Amino acid sequence: MHGQSKQIFDSIRKRFVALTPEEWVRQHVISYLINEKNFPASLMAVEMPLKLNKLPKRADVVAFNKDGKPVVLVECKAPAVAVSQASFDQAARYCLPTDIKIIIITNGIIHYCAEIDKINCQYKFLPEIPFYSDML
Numbered sequence: 001m002h003g004q005s006k007q008i009f010d011s012i013r014k015r016f017v018a019l020t021p022e023e024w025v026r027q028h029v030i031s032y033l034i035n036e037k038n039f040p041a042s043l044m045a046v047e048m049p050l051k052l053n054k055l056p057k058r059a060d061v062v063a064f065n066k067d068g069k070p071v072v073l074v075e076c077k078a079p080a081v082a083v084s085q086a087s088f089d090q091a092a093r094y095c096l097p098t099d100i101k102i103i104i105i106t107n108g109i110i111h112y113c114a115e116i117d118k119i120n121c122q123y124k125f126l127p128e129i130p131f132y133s134d135m136l
Helices: 021-035 085-095
Strands: 007-010 015-018 044-052 055-064 070-076 102-106 111-117 122-125
Touching (some): 007 021, 021 055, 021 070, 070 085, 085 111
Antiparallel strands (some): 007 015, 102 111, 111 122
16 A cells, blocks of 8 residues: 555445545545435435536535435535635535535535525525435
């Protein structure tokens, strides 16, 4: 292992990936969503490509409903990175062309969850991350 980075198995992507601080957060939030909030692992994607104003972007984690429509977007930051208004604005921009209803922003220490109100172009903070079944 000399000269190689530490690896962690990503159960969604079904492969080992470099264990960066952001990846540590991503894997913990995925585990939490599956084990505590009953998100089906089969309806989740990691580092999902998106297009925003024709520019390629990637969403850290996206959860879909049974019809294959995205309903939750998770933006992960490294623990040393503060969760800011810019983090929410970034995640909200990713949601514009989709049916995503919930945004979760986390740095592994601080977590925020908000429901998107596309009609009024705003989001409402929620006291906790809803169970998967409550979002459908």
